[in-house]
Amino acid sequence: APDISVTNVQAHLTQLNSIATSNGGNRRAGSAGYTASVSYVKGKLQAAGYTVTEQTCTTCTYPASNLIAEWPQGPADQVVMFGAHLDSVAAGPGINDNGSGSATLLENALVLAQQNPTMTKRVRFAWWNGEEQGLQGSKFYVNQLTATQRGYIKGYYNFDMVASPNGGYFINRITSTTAAPLKAYWDSFGLQPEENTEGQGRSDDYSFANVGIPTSGYAAGASYTKTSAQASKWGGTAGSAYDSCYHRSCDTTANINATILxxxxxxVAYAIWQLAVGGTPTND
Ligand code: PHE
Ligand code: ZN
Ligand code: ZN
Known part of the structure; x- marks a missing residue:
């Protein structure tokens, strides 16, 4: 799998922070800052060769687009999906929550397009509106899929807060088959990841789990406190929150742990390559 440049991921975060600053300090669902965030991600994807769909979440408290981009290689009836919410809370620019997951997926999408490998599965990326109002954008998305379309999605991987400054290494449904590639990659560095108990039912993977689609994902933690055992194995400060700027105005580019990011x-690149790249060329 390719090495993803964390410098490039951070450059996307700098752009999202600027977008917030220029639009009242946030990227809240449906706001000008959110719309500008959608335009930024969409423009990068289109320049890389993606066909990008904007799906208006009409049932969202603040109606605006979910952004969906599929790399058009591999069998269309076997999809692995990667998603992150692109909206922030109103209190701040949302750079760890969730510029971090959004930029991680954007850079992975760009690298996949640039490498253009032979695909054994179809890869679809999504950036959600309205997560902060209750997973609304992702719920709208799964609700509009037919049963057949849902059946095509073999796994959904969620990325919400993957660069918490005092963070840890958490994986959703860590012992599942779905989680295996994410876990294998972190295990290869001896990172001793743990179950993402803090995040259960609290991000967009829940929308997919609720319709029977297997899920996993990475997270670095939100407002819960790092234990001394976790600080011993991961570093950081025991007795402090993983992200003390969670849902605050200080969730800026300064609020990013570049190592975890x-x-x-x-x-993510490792998982994409394990799940969807290689093998014998197939016809769509
Ligand atoms: N879904 C929460 C939010 O966006 C973030 C979160 C993720 C909280 C994981 C806890 C665990 O605010
Ligand atoms: Zn949040
Ligand atoms: Zn979040």
Whole structure:
């Protein structure tokens, strides 16, 4: 799998922070800052050769687009999906929550297009509106899929807060087959990842799990406190929150752990290559 440049991921975060600053300090669902965030991601994807769909979440509290981009190689009836919410809370620019997951997926999408490998599965990326109002954008998306379309999605991987400054290495449904590539990548560095108990039912993977689609994902933690055992194995400060700027105005580019961000971004590439790249060429 390719190495994803954390410098490039951070450059996307700098752009998202600027977008917030220029639009009242946030990227809240449906706001000008959100719309500008969609335009930024969409423009990068289109320049790389993606066909990008904007799906208006009409049932969202603040109606605006979910952004869907599929790399048009591999069998259309076997899809692995990677998603992150692109909206912030109103209180701040949302750079760890969730510029980090959004930029991680954007850079992975760009690298996949640039490498253009032989695909054994179809890869679809999504950036959600309205997560902060209750997973609304992702729920709207799964609700509009037919049963057949849902059946095509073999796994959904979620990335919400993957660069928490005092973070840890958490994986959703860590013992599942779905989680195996994400876990294998972090295990290869001896990172001793743990189950993402804090995040259960609290991000967009829940929308997919609720309709029977297997899920996993990476997270680095939100407002819960790092234990001394976790600080011993991962470093950081025991007795402090994983992200003390969670849902606050200080969730800026200064609120990013570049080491965890790098390992998350590279782990996504590892998973994409393990799940969807290689083997014998197939016809769509
Ligand atoms: N879904 C939460 C939010 O966006 C973030 C979160 C993720 C909280 C994981 C806890 C665990 O605010
Ligand atoms: Zn949040
Ligand atoms: Zn979030």
């Amino acid at each position: 790098n390992r998350a971004a590279d782990g």
